[in-house]
Amino acid sequence: MAIKEIMKKPITIKQDDEIYDLIKLLRTHKISGVPVLDADNYLVGMVSESDVIRALVVQDSDINLIAPSPLDLVELPLKTIFKMDEYRKEINEALKTKVSEIMTTEVIYITLDSSISDAATIMADKKINRLPVVNNGVLEGIITRGDLMEELI
Numbered sequence: 492m493a494i495k496e497i498m499k500k501p502i503t504i505k506q507d508d509e510i511y512d513l514i515k516l517l518r519t520h521k522i523s524g525v526p527v528l529d530a531d532n533y534l535v536g537m538v539s540e541s542d543v544i545r546a547l548v549v550q551d552s553d554i555n556l557i558a559p560s561p562l563d564l565v566e567l568p569l570k571t572i573f574k575m576d577e578y579r580k581e582i583n584e585a586l587k588t589k590v591s592e593i594m595t596t597e598v599i600y601i602t603l604d605s606s607i608s609d610a611a612t613i614m615a616d617k618k619i620n621r622l623p624v625v626n627n628g629v630l631e632g633i634i635t636r637g638d639l640m641e642e643l644i
Contacts, residue, residue, distance in 0.1 A: 492606065492607050492642075493603070493604060493605070493606060493607075494601055494602075494603065494604075494605045494606060494607060494609070494610055494624055494632075494634060495603045495604075495624070495631070495632070497607065497634065497638055497641075497642055498624045498631070498632030498633060498634050498638070499632060499633055499634070499635075499638060500632060500633075501525070501526050501623065501630055501632060501633035502516065502520050502522060502525050503525055503526050503527070503528050503630065504516055504525050504526075504527055504528070504538065504590055505527070505528055505529070505530070505590070506527050506528065506529055506535055506536065506589065506590050506591035506594065507530070507589055507590070507591065508589070508590050509586060509587050509588065509589060509590070510543055510546060510547070510585065510586050510587070510588045510589075510590065510593065511586040511587065512590075513525075513538060513543060513590055514543060514586075517540060517543075523539055523540045523620065524537060524538060524539030524540065524620065524621055525537070525538060525539075526598075526623045526630055526633065527590055527591070527594045528630060532629065532630070533628045533629060533630075534598060534600065534623055534625055534628065534629070534630045535591075535594075535596065535598075536590075536591070536594030536595055536596045536598060537594060537595045537598050537621070537623070538590055538593060538594040538595070539595075539620075542593040542594065542595070543593065545593070546585055546588055546592075546593045547582060547585050547586075598623060599613060599617050599619060599622065600622060600623040600624065600625045601613065601622055601623075601624055601625070601634075602624065602625060602626065603624060603626050603631055605624075607639065607642060610622055610634050610639065611639050614636060614639070620635060620636050621633055621634070621635045621636075622634050622635075
C-alpha cells in the first residue's frame with residue numbers, strides 16, 4: 492500500500508513563528524511535533540516538544556541547596572524571589588525565539604510513492620515519531636507511528 496493512501500494533512504508552523512505560537516499549536520492539536528515551512532511553503536525542518544523544552548531550560552549555578560550556610564538560610568528566600576523574577580523574564584524572552592532557531596533542519600522524509608513498509612522501516616531505524624511526505628520539496632502530508640498502528644488493526 493502506498494503512503495499517500497494513509498497520510499494525513501499535516502499541521503504545520505512557519506519558521507519565523509515564535510516558540511510561544513508553537514506551544515499553543517502543539518497543545519491545541521494535542522500533538523508532539525510538526526513540520527516547519529518557509530515563506531514559500533517548502534519543508535525546511537521539524538520541531539517537537541523536546542526542542543521546546545531544550546530551548547526553555549534555565550540553569551543556574553548560583554543556587555546551591557546542598558548544605559547551605561546559616562547566612563544562606565537567611566538570604567535564600569530573597570535570592571529565590573529575585574531568581575524567580577529573572578527566570579520569568581528569561582522564559583518570556585525564550586518564548587519569543589523563532590522556530591527556525593530550535594528546529595531540526597536535517598529532515599528525514601519519504602515521497603508519495605513510498606510504501607507503508609518503507610515508512611515503518613525508516614521510523615524504526617531512525618527512532619522518529621513522524622515522517623513528512625514530500626513531493627519536490629513541497630510538504631504533501633505526514634504519517635505518524637499512530638497512523639501505522641491504525642493500519643495494523
